[in-house]
Amino acid sequence: MMHGDTAARMTPQAFQALIDEALPLCALFGIRCEHIGYGRARLRMRFDPAQTRPGGTVAGPAQMAIADATLYAVVLGMIGPVELAVTTSLNINFLRKPPPADIIAEGRILKLGQRLAVGEVLLYSDGVAEPVAHVSGTYSIPPR
16 A cells, blocks of 8 residues: 555654644644654544533534544655645544543545545544544645
């Protein structure tokens, strides 16, 4: 699936600095980058009662936010700090009700092309083995 040099093009620290500066919404959601590899990333969104919905579960828009940030990390881990890579599609399937806990996002690339990258993310509640959501998305990569 992947070929050539497979070293990550960004460190978790560099990605965190980028989103802290350029995407303040990530800080608002408490999103932290834990790992970036070539075509893989893991992010964590700290639990915040302000992000719950009736029924005491983590709201869908908060889950979408961490999924999108994780896809961004996956893509930048492969192409480097290209800030203008943008989401062109995002599809989420909510699988089960997440309890009030941190959300952990595990993302991976499915296909990296010259102009588009397709990836997927599984969202987990901290301490729960089964995923709470499955996300697929496409990023547009600007010409170099």
